[in-house]
Amino acid sequence: MVDVGPESAFEGAFEIPDPSSWSCPAPLRDRGRVVLGHGGGGVLTSELVERLFLPAFGTSETARVARDSALVELPPDVVHGARLAFSTDSYVVQPLFFPGGSIGDLAVNGTVNDLAMSGARPLALSCGVILEEGLELEVLGRVVGAMGRAARAAGVQIVAGDTKVVGRGSADGLYVSTSGIGVVPAGVDVRPDGARPGDLVVVSGPVGEHGIAVMSVREGIEFGTGVASDSAPLAGLVQAMLDVCPGGLGHGVHAMRDPTRGGLATALCEIAEASSVGVELTETDIPVPEAVRAACGFLGLDALEVANEGKLVAFVAREVAPAVLEAMRAHDHGTGAVVVGEVTADHPGLVLVRTALGGSRVLDRPLGEQLPRIC
């Protein structure tokens, strides 16, 4: 058992097994690290999967037979005409661990959230990892442990995976790619081009926390802040929102997006463009935590362009907004939900912000990211 220190969040659910009992090529002295052979598809790969990934993911014994592809039973309420949601994301965040999370929970929550933004109930996840030779197995164990816990918290299983190893210097520790499939219930039609004039724009809580949390521990620009990543699975929150719509499941919820890379600004601009509508925001209504505001001032950033990993923005018909807001506020991940603006037929494709001083400015998508590799 490797001591992972007091910051470990293993909670006893998953202990890193002692690697000294594993098969090793003869000249391998450094047993606690990833070697190229772990990516070769042979005995070493099997051991890594069986002793580290499967226990961390809580995979059942019957599901442990290595298959080329996992089999997923379709839930009984899926009938002719049902739609699957399918999403993929790669994660290259640096550092691998940051206040409030790690690349592991990010990889699970990010994909769960991409599915949820289509109104889907997540069915299953897959993960592919690219490991750098020499990576400590203890670090890998912490990451996959976080993935397993995040998947359980989101109520979804990681059913398929793949492991590759690249030489020293050809990756920053590890990269994770996760994909997910979900089922979009009949009647639900949430789409980025679905916003309509008259809709209200709702955000589920304070924005900017994830990006600032990662930046605060980035090499070269460390600064003190109490900000932790908001990384969280949003499928439950979305389900609660869809369930309460007075006109039926999801009726009146027109568009949703999780404002990750590029922040709220990018999410809103993309929906305004795709839907050919204008968006008018009231700056003072947008919840930005004081510590995020301070860090943005310090770094010269716009909080609306900073990434979130546990927030959503929804475009909902005015008549369903009260019920949806109430349902959001009753949910753990939506306690801070507020209306921040509305949709207009004027200036299609443009997002305007009414500032505190009574003026207005055009909100534009950033060209790239203020700081790369925050997810």
Added chain:
Amino acid sequence: MVDVGPESAFEGAFEIPDPSSWSCPAPLRDRGRVVLGHGGGGVLTSELVERLFLPAFGTSETARVARDSALVELPPDVVHGARLAFSTDSYVVQPLFFPGGSIGDLAVNGTVNDLAMSGARPLALSCGVILEEGLELEVLGRVVGAMGRAARAAGVQIVAGDTKVVGRGSADGLYVSTSGIGVVPAGVDVRPDGARPGDLVVVSGPVGEHGIAVMSVREGIEFGTGVASDSAPLAGLVQAMLDVCPGGLGHGVHAMRDPTRGGLATALCEIAEASSVGVELTETDIPVPEAVRAACGFLGLDALEVANEGKLVAFVAREVAPAVLEAMRAHDHGTGAVVVGEVTADHPGLVLVRTALGGSRVLDRPLGEQLPRIC
């Protein structure tokens, strides 16, 4: 239009657009290369997706609205109790281009084949790419062009994707992760633990070509050989095999695997172990091309441990074997199909090879890979 030279396989289907008309951050002088901002989720990312990925993948205009997750219609013959196959793989092969293929077709064919090994018809693919800052857009264009062509050849669409960029030196050009979903038709039950005593073991053609093709162009060990990768999509071949089973769709096809990393040896050992059966091979019946045999002799390798990317091994009931073999030989990717052995109740978990000299040896799974990063 970047000139990609006479070796280009673009066939006029996809031309790399001139990047000089794209948005660029002011100090960006080197317009033909990937910059960190291409992974930031902003305007640069959108341009890369819209101008390079979507045209290469042949994505329809209506599907181009950027969604957090793609929607996949379930085919009408999917009913209650149907099962989805779900698979993921990451690709880190070096070099990116090799005789007979590239990381692009490998990434598509590998995932299509993993789905097919469950007897599934592929429905949709996703791809996540991790790009190294400074990668030539022309190289990226050749890779995604190959992905698009491979997907069309396999009759499947790439419906979701993600792009991340890491700094110079943090990846070897690019890594690709692909995931796929497919539908397993009712009645089909192909599984790695499904082999039964009496089954015949069938391989779809000559083994060892992919691994030798990649090794032949690897830095430091280049050697002349006429061997090209066998990279190919096997879903059509599998469909043909399942269709002809006299007892009904897939009846009598018990287990399949594509012998990629770890080669035929690993695939057979895994099935023997999972099914608790013994396998007896006749060495002289295993098709190994002369050039592969020569290269293996030169490198000190066992051809049965060398990777394939367009072959499968199937365990089929003796009574269906003639029909299945005939169907395989009539298919482009199974012309070389032969019976190489049989399944016995003796020595469960062990694969024995009867050698040309009349002796027998135990075939074991390799510990790692003879050479890392061949896929």
